Amino acid sequence: MTVWLLFGRPLPGTVGESRRVVHVFEVPTGDKVPERLTAFCAASFGLGELELLDRPQGMPCESCLRRTPTPASKLPAGSPEPEDRTGATTDE
DSSP, X not given: OOOOEEEEEEOBTTBOGGGOOBEEEEXXXXXXXXXXXXXXXXXXXXXXXXXXXXXXOSSBOHHHHHHSOOTTXXXXXXXXXXXXXXXXXXXX
């Protein structure tokens, strides 16, 4: 399954400059524009709160980077937690 990605950061003046990190979002499916976009790190933004970027640039959100699916991952689209890519298993 292909996952299309968006990159965006909070607009200037909405948060302090140190918090204007670039978040990663899954492109919404369907024809309707969602009221909110939720990044892979679970940060949520409403209409008019984001500067959408045409490419990755600026300081990245490290939590988004950790959770963004990679071509080798087997995550279903929109999964909040990434699989362990080290091959280690966890007991739950």
